[in-house]
Amino acid sequence: MNSVWITGMGVISPLGAGLEAHRIALREASCGIRYIRQFPTERFPVRIAGEVCDPTLPHAAAGRASVLLERALQEAFADAGLSLSEPSPRRALSCALGKQTVRLETLAAALAAPETDLAQEPPRWPPTFVRDWEEREPARQLDHLAGYAGALGPAYCCYTACASGNDALGMGKRLIERGEADMVVAAAADCQVNPLSLLEFDLLDALAQGEPEHACRPFDRERTGFVVGEGAAVLVLEAAEHARRRRARARGRLTGYGSALDCFGLTKCHPQGRGAALAMAAALADARRRPEEIGYINAHGTGTILNDRAESAAITRVWGTAGSVPVSSTKSMTGHLIAAAAAVEAVLTLLALDEQFLPATLNYSTPDPECPLAVVAQPRAARFQAAMSNGFGFGGQNSALILEAPE
Amino acid sequence: MPELRSVVVTGRGWLLPPGMTPAGFEDDRSSRAAGWRLDSFDAASYVGDPKVLRAMNRVFQIAAAAAVLAMRPAGLVSPSDLERAGHEPARCGIAVAMTEISPVDANLIDAVVGIGTGDQFDLGAFGEAARHSLHPFRRLMLLANMAAAHSSLLFGLQGPSFTFNSGAHSSLQAIREACWTIASGRADLMLCEAADSPENALHCQPVTEAAAALVLEAEESARRRGATLLACLQPGPEPSAPALDAAPAQLWRRHAPATAGLLAVLARLSQTGAARLGELPGLEIVPCRPAADAAPLHEPSRASGAAPRKSAP
Numbered sequence A: 001m002n003s004v005w006i007t008g009m010g011v012i013s014p015l016g017a018g019l020e021a022h023r024i025a026l027r028e029a030s031c032g033i034r035y036i037r038q039f040p041t042e043r044f045p046v047r048i049a050g051e052v053c054d055p056t057l058p059h060a061a062a063g064r065a066s067v068l069l070e071r072a073l074q075e076a077f078a079d080a081g082l083s084l085s086e087p088s089p090r091r092a093l094s095c096a097l098g099k100q101t102v103r104l105e106t107l108a109a110a111l112a113a114p115e116t117d118l119a120q121e122p123p124r125w126p127p128t129f130v131r132d133w134e135e136r137e138p139a140r141q142l143d144h145l146a147g148y149a150g151a152l153g154p155a156y157c158c159y160t161a162c163a164s165g166n167d168a169l170g171m172g173k174r175l176i177e178r179g180e181a182d183m184v185v186a187a188a189a190d191c192q193v194n195p196l197s198l199l200e201f202d203l204l205d206a207l208a209q210g211e212p213e214h215a216c217r218p219f220d221r222e223r224t225g226f227v228v229g230e231g232a233a234v235l236v237l238e239a240a241e242h243a244r245r246r247r248a249r250a251r252g253r254l255t256g257y258g259s260a261l262d263c264f265g266l267t268k269c270h271p272q273g274r275g276a277a278l279a280m281a282a283a284l285a286d287a288r289r290r291p292e293e294i295g296y297i298n299a300h301g302t303g304t305i306l307n308d309r310a311e312s313a314a315i316t317r318v319w320g321t322a323g324s325v326p327v328s329s330t331k332s333m334t335g336h337l338i339a340a341a342a343a344v345e346a347v348l349t350l351l352a353l354d355e356q357f358l359p360a361t362l363n364y365s366t367p368d369p370e371c372p373l374a375v376v377a378q379p380r381a382a383r384f385q386a387a388m389s390n391g392f393g394f395g396g397q398n399s400a401l402i403l404e405a406p407e
Numbered sequence B: 001m002p003e004l005r006s007v008v009v010t011g012r013g014w015l016l017p018p019g020m021t022p023a024g025f026e027d028d029r030s031s032r033a034a035g036w037r038l039d040s041f042d043a044a045s046y047v048g049d050p051k052v053l054r055a056m057n058r059v060f061q062i063a064a065a066a067a068v069l070a071m072r073p074a075g076l077v078s079p080s081d082l083e084r085a086g087h088e089p090a091r092c093g094i095a096v097a098m099t100e101i102s103p104v105d106a107n108l109i110d111a112v113v114g115i116g117t118g119d120q121f122d123l124g125a126f127g128e129a130a131r132h133s134l135h136p137f138r139r140l141m142l143l144a145n146m147a148a149a150h151s152s153l154l155f156g157l158q159g160p161s162f163t164f165n166s167g168a169h170s171s172l173q174a175i176r177e178a179c180w181t182i183a184s185g186r187a188d189l190m191l192c193e194a195a196d197s198p199e200n201a202l203h204c205q206p207v208t209e210a211a212a213a214l215v216l217e218a219e220e221s222a223r224r225r226g227a228t229l230l231a232c233l234q235p236g237p238e239p240s241a242p243a244l245d246a247a248p249a250q251l252w253r254r255h256a257p258a259t260a261g262l263l264a265v266l267a268r269l270s271q272t273g274a275a276r277l278g279e280l281p282g283l284e285i286v287p288c289r290p291a292a293d294a295a296p297l298h299e300p301s302r303a304s305g306a307a308p309r310k311s312a313p
Helices: A019-028 A064-080 A104-112 A127-135 A138-149 A161-177 A195-203 A240-245 A274-287 A305-319 A338-355 B022-026 B028-033 B050-054 B058-071 B079-084 B106-115 B123-133 B138-142 B146-155 B167-183 B219-224 B241-245 B250-255 B260-269
Strands: A004-013 A033-035 A048-050 A091-097 A155-157 A183-191 A230-239 A252-261 A296-298 A326-328 A386-393 A397-404 B007-015 B092-098 B161-164 B189-196 B210-218 B231-235 B278-280 B283-286
Touching: A004 A019, A004 A064, A004 A161, A004 A240, A004 A338, A019 A338, A048 A230, A064 A138, A064 A183, A064 A230, A091 A138, A091 A161, A091 A338, A104 A127, A104 B106, A104 B123, A138 A155, A138 A183, A138 B167, A155 A161, A155 B167, A161 A183, A161 A230, A161 A252, A161 A338, A161 A386, A161 A397, A161 B167, A183 A338, A195 B123, A195 B138, A230 A240, A230 A338, A252 A274, A252 A338, A252 B092, A252 B146, A252 B161, A274 A305, A274 A386, A274 A397, A296 A338, A305 A386, A338 A386, A338 A397, B007 B058, B007 B167, B007 B219, B007 B260, B022 B260, B050 B146, B058 B092, B058 B146, B058 B189, B058 B210, B079 B146, B092 B146, B092 B167, B106 B123, B146 B161, B146 B189, B161 B167, B167 B189, B167 B210, B167 B231, B167 B260, B167 B283, B189 B260, B210 B219, B210 B260, B231 B260, B260 B278, B260 B283
Parallel strands: A091 A155, A091 A183, A296 A326, A296 A386, B092 B161, B092 B189
Antiparallel strands: A004 A230, A004 A252, A033 A048, A183 A230, A252 A397, A386 A397, B007 B210, B007 B231, B189 B210, B231 B283, B278 B283
16 A cells, blocks of 8 residues: 655645744744734624735635635645646545635625526526636636646545545545555635624634634633634645655655544534544554554644533543643634644644644643643644644544654 | 455435436436426425424435435434444444535525615624524535534444535545445445535526435445345546546536436446446446355556456455
């Protein structure tokens, strides 16, 4: 079975644009969560988010995620020593693209347009309104991205809510292991920092309250919820043999992937983290690693009461004892990037492996006895060769990756 | 060389508009003559719990109904059936194909109209009113992976779960990934399901309501529990996007993109008596052999790009 190297990475998140910006932000334990600037929030119940601060970016409903993806892709290809202008049939694409949204002002205008007739079956909308929607559909974005990345091989688009990024990476791993591709461009992007999406998350009573820098407090006893973020990450996965042949440098290795369902509820995770534990165990088995060989876990760690408790129970269950492995949640710095979260966190985990240090969990000041983990509150040096990165989603969707240092 | 397990189909189900069958999907005239909507569909006859039904939009309801139809002949209609059949829930998963679900539904339209359309719309006022005007769980009705969540709860599935929204390639990808998951020993059973409904789309794609499901199992466990084996599935290398675009399910891709690949498999399963039921891109469907002949598969050779074949008995 082919082993899978990561030979290129690109990332853009509330912490900044590019690997170097993220390396510094992790070292300095920076926070990318701020008051929202994209639209006025005075009368909104949600005022904070992890925004990518760039006023030139378009609205979420007008291709913001595509722009972020292209930027991350350019960096990943440069990092991997690849050219975007050289397509290959042995290059595949495995994507996680965030849920499409609609601009409310545009919808209000469409509803007033003379062409609109909702009594028809199917309803009639102004052609431009429909065309804008179609152009941003995942299948269209997938085609566009495949063309942009020169990926003439298979093209997957995975959507498993907040676990999507891990599943896109996991599918890419499988394609290489089975010999169906020499290289997989694993890409994820999501821009849910928009009025409609934020209101929908608010209705689920899952969002954190408080001042931006202190609102997201994973595993802390005073945590109140998660903060929505936005961003994109691209990882170039490559068959080790192929990478060696072209003398590519390994950023790390993707050695394990596991997926499992909670089978408990639509919004609430299993209180003992049943599916999360199954996914972690499956990832460890896939990597042929024992829990004690894992030196760090980048937790899903959203900062919601139930999720953090369930993840703690799952880690304790898999490891056998509480607090035996260092755990942090980088969502405390970036916010929750939803479909892009796990891919961005895979990049952050690989940077931590490269730098041999453990990223911080911001705002972790009062341990929660119901989360008996060895939570890393401040960044610190550590020696480790293998790490786990978790991604769990609504609907009881769980996935985990094992990432390792280059051989 | 690691051995791959043989994968069999033990259940199938579908819902199509009146006048349409899976086998008719490649016939342009048949599809034109058929209706486009599941007019007589009654979700309550498939999913008994009204509370669960209220959390499902139309596309999830028809997906769940197709899954129920497929799990019935497999004898696995509830979580307790799964365990009675000797299946470990953590080794039973799901692979789903879905198209993007539009957020522009009746609830959102009413909420916007309540504030004012055209130039009258006030974003701040909408933000203030949203808590009262938007459905509290509307987010969950828009996420494609909720079909997997519903089926997981209906049948007690706790294993691997994948949802693809790669357009018209989605359901063949879902079936192939489910096959590989079983063949490589990561699961013993995978439920594959797909659905399309114009009610949950913003535009004219899909144009037809359709839902389909297959139950795939490891041959050894299916035989052990005495299940009826409908066919063997052999996953080959994932085809490129152009190869998939040239595949036979073209017509249905225009009508019901997410379901097209599953319907193509169902059409081939209905061709009884054929020695070789047919190939689809990246997937071969063959009749099941008598139990004595059953033998493990070998890993495919990357160099040859061949689909895994059974070794000589």
